[in-house]
Amino acid sequence: MIGTRSRRRTPADVPATEWGLVLGAEMYPNGTPSPSLRARLDLALALFRAGKVRRLIVSGDEASNAEVSQMARYLVERGIPEDRIVLDEDGVDTYASCRRARQTPGLTRVTMISQDYHLPRTLTICRTIGLDAYGVGDASVRRTAPASWRRSVRRELAANVKMLADLARHRYRAA
Secondary structure, rough: OOOOHHHHEEEOOOOEEEEEEEEEEEOOOOOOEEEHHHHHHHHHHHHHHHEEEEEEEEEEEEOOHHHHHHHHHHHOOOOOOHHHEEEEOOOHHHHHHHHHHHHOOOOEEEEEEEEHHHHHHHHHHHHHHOEEEEEEEEHHHHHHHHHHHHHHHHHHHHHHHHHHHHHHEEEEEOO
């Protein structure tokens, strides 16, 4: 959205922050992350290993296939210490994830980790609620899982309409 372009960064040029927030996406019933979620988790791993984030919040809907627990397990199995991961099990949508992150003690700035097409809305919500955020987005799913990418982009268009309605109703407030 307008005003978020300067906050969207690449893994190489994002400023280092204490916190990274991985927004949830589909987790298959067998505990395997969807292509979009796997790309987000792999991006979080790369940012952590590069020293761009020191701690991670994994946010999603735990009632849906133990999404958050499985996200954390994926990261731990790939070398991120368990004590560097915080689970947000009530991140039922982007707004809830951003709002709950803003309430995290010691969190003053965050790197949002998602897909590139999701960042404008994510950063707009962060700015609206007073959360200082940068965004790093994965673009690989467009090539590696084009059908999944098309579904996700269609969903994102609808989510942008919902966000505009929520903004008009003043749903988004600083926590």
